[in-house]
Amino acid sequence: MKGMSSIVKKITQLLSGMIFLYGIYIITHGHLTPGGGFAGGAIIAASLIILVLAFGGDELTVVKRKEGSSVTESLAILAFLLFASFALIIGTNIFFHNYLPEGIIGNLVSAGVIPLYNILVGIEVAAALFTIILAFIIYKEEISK
Amino acid sequence: MTLFILCFVLFLVGLYGVLTRKNIIKIFIGLSFMEFSTFLFLVLIGYIEGGIAPIISKNITNPVYVDPLPQAMVLTAIVISLAANAMLLAIAVKIYKKYGTFDIRKISNLKG
Amino acid sequence: MEIILSIVLIFMIIGALFALHARDLLSALISCGIVGYGLVICFLLLKAPDLAIVQIVVETITLIIMIAVVLDSTRHELEKTAIEKKWKSLINSKALINVLITVIIGIVLLYSFRLAITHLNPFGEHIxxxxxxxxxxxxxxxxxxxxxxxxxxxxxxxxxxxxxxxxxxxxxxxxxxxxxxxxx
Structure with missing residues (x-):
């Protein structure tokens, strides 16, 4: 896949990191402000997508990236399930029980396991959307040959 | 009342698109219109006049919050519709590779 | 409040009708964007900021995927073929039945919608x-x-x-x- 002009590449380099940081902020403050795992994950996926669209890269690197994001996605959803079933061992015998202390409402470290769920779902959504886009790009590459 | 009726009209526009268009991409567009109208209808039900967004804050006395339950439901529905759209588009790409067109009148190999 | 939402919704309906009738698929997708981003404005007015953030990002990503699918293909809709014209003449002979079916289905849909609405609280007075x-x-x-x-x-x-x-x-x-x- 061919990249774009050098102006687009430079602007993308400058912007992509900021979009990534904004996504991380949305995820980690999901229990205090509007947002959460789904919105932040989609924003992180968008920051990765504009990097791929602007810089391109040959087929091998794209395939390698797809393998990595697919594995990340699987690991994230496995960790989500493990966290949920951890409550069966530690807390009372309830699936999805909030077993960590709640803390003070409004602090960054509060709300028990909800921030951890937010982070895991954010990783999962970002990796899934990135995998879907990369699958379309690889398909177009193989068709055009 | 007018808002509910307008929402229903948007749903009917999507249904019209699904039933009458001949292009696969346009059928997907009609489906997404039906999804949008359903999301909007669910959120419209939960709105309370003069309410604020459901985020707890200590500074406000006697707050009136809008209903958080439809918002949580619609949040899951939006991401599910994204997943379904991605699957449908992948199938459309495959169909384009096999038949060379998006037109459903040409894709009639199943006719007996 | 109700008036502003109604204006945005009418705008969305016009955009939807244009998207379904555009000749070029690319302009149809861009008009589909009118409806999606109008929905974001509705969510913001209805005090649902979480939904607005999610919808604006999801709409952008869906548009990127759709444009990637459409861009390299034959974008213009096909002209009506001979078979289509034959079907058209056949349909014209049964026009009365078709109009009757459409009217009956419309009345049934409207009646069931009315039944569903009457048990709801009016807008803004949710209990x-x-x-x-x-x-x-x-x-x-x-x-x-x-x-x-x-x-x-x-x-x-x-x-x-x-x-x-x-x-x-x-x-x-x-x-x-x-x-x-x-x-x-």
Whole structure:
């Protein structure tokens, strides 16, 4: 896949990191402000997508990236399930029980396991959307040959 | 009342698109219109006049919050519709590779 | 409030009608964007900022995928073929039956919509029945200031888990459908 002009590449380099940081902020403050795992994950996926669209890269690197994001996605959803079933061992015998202390409402470290769920779902959504886009790009590459 | 009726009209526009268009991409567009109208209808039900967004804050006395339950439901529905759209588009790409067109009148190999 | 929302909704309906009737697929997709971003404005006016953030990002990503699908293909809709014209003349002979069926279906749909509406509270006067416990006890139980996140990850964790599973399955499905070369 061919990249774009050098102006687009430079602007993308400058912007992509900021979009990534904004996504991380949305995820980690999901229990205090509007947002959460789904919105932040989609924003992180968008920051990765504009990097791929602007810089391109040959087929091998794209395939390698797809393998990595697919594995990340699987690991994230496995960790989500493990966290949920951890409550069966530690807390009372309830699936999805909030077993960590709640803390003070409004602090960054509060709300028990909800921030951890937010982070895991954010990783999962970002990796899934990135995998879907990369699958379309690889398909177009193989068709055009 | 007018808002509910307008929402229903948007749903009917999507249904019209699904039933009458001949292009696969346009059928997907009609489906997404039906999804949008359903999301909007669910959120419209939960709105309370003069309410604020459901985020707890200590500074406000006697707050009136809008209903958080439809918002949580619609949040899951939006991401599910994204997943379904991605699957449908992948199938459309495959169909384009096999038949060379998006037109459903040409894709009639199943006719007996 | 109601007037502004009605104006945005009428704008969305016009955009939807244009998207369904555009000759070029690219302009149809861009008009589809009118409806999606209009929905974002509606969510913001209805005091649902979480939904607005999610919808604006999801709409952008869907548009990117759709444009990537459409861009290299034949974008213009086909002209009506001879078979289509034959069908058209056949349909014209049965025009009365078709109009009758359409009118009957429209009346049935409108009647069922009216039945569904009459049991709802009018717009803006929603009475909390089920979510009262979530609103007034939820913050103390979960410790989360954002009540939507509290409902999503604590009270209805099963829903969220199922949704994450659906997204995972969709990614696997897209990979499977679009694979050309098999693994050696």
């Amino acid at each position: 909390l029945r089920m979510s009262e416990a979530y609103l007034y006890g939820g913050a103390d139980k979960t410790g989360s200031a954002n009540l939507v996140t509290g409902v999503l990850f604590d009270f209805r964790g099963y829903d969220t888990f199922g949704e994450a599973t659906i997204l995972f399955t969709a990614a696997i499905g897209v990979l499977t459908i679009l694979r050309i070369k098999g693994r050696k």
